[in-house]
Amino acid sequence: MKQILTQYAQYNLWANRLVIEAMLALPTRSLNIEIESSFPTIKETALHIWSAEYIWLERLKQNPEPLWVQGIFIGLAKEMCNNWQRTSTELMTYIEGLDDTSLNAICSYSDRKGNTYTTPVWQVLHHVFNHCTYHRGQLITMLRQAGATAIPGTDFIGFVRMQ
Template sequence: MPYTIHQQLAYNVWANEELAKTVDRVTEEQLVQPVLSSYPTLRETLLHIWEAQVIWPSRMQNKVMDRWPRLSFVGGKKEVMEALVTSAKDMQKFASEAGSEFLAEKMIYRNMRNMPYETVKEEILFHVVNHGSYHRGQAITIIRGLGITKIDNTDLITYLRISAGQQV
């Protein structure tokens, strides 16, 4: 049976929940400590993952965003991780309720630089999860650099094994 977007979105929820367990070991000070990465802090990296999970489903619903959501986000570690996990669940629910015909449609949209694009909606959702995996990896690297060694596994293969009832 082919791997579906719905399985991918379920994995994304699980991976964000696993990341939340790891981030729970980070202090509020470490969350905003400057780091050498794509984003200046762990908090900004996590908010970037959240942001993609908010922006793309919004675009699919023809909502225009002209400002990065993270710029107005207020909250510490608890709020960041709640937003990250909740947005993953919301995206999963959105895709489930939208149906396969909707997800197979091409979407015409503009990015935050106002450049026009056209992409199949389901492909966008695969991108959002892949994007999240990339930045979760960055977050883990940042966390390791902060001296935290107990890291929860967010690998897709681990999720697939757990989902199949296999021991990990």
């Protein structure tokens, strides 16, 4: 199980980097134009992905008051993307430090509404990667609508073929 989750973490980091490169190749104004999707702009969608990765990593580390970055971040897109990549790297490093017992351990956490839950660590990680993939797909569509012409392929099989 650790091998699979480590590979997903590596894939997540790789795919995020490709999308970030495509985002940052656009004029800044393009990242903030309104596009109908789960979130109103490319920047807000990317911020949501980073925020989710960050809060889940903090929950896994048993931080009792994890920060929801999306509610407070006001910086530039490049800073946001650098932080997003850093969080993805930290997530990968976190997984590399786990063993099968740790992966099966129960993570107790509260959502942002204060509801408490318990979930095995491996299921939390699976959720994080699935969530990122879902929203990266939205980013690809939004990038096209914003005028990006160099759209990266971010399918898992593309990552695997490079190995």
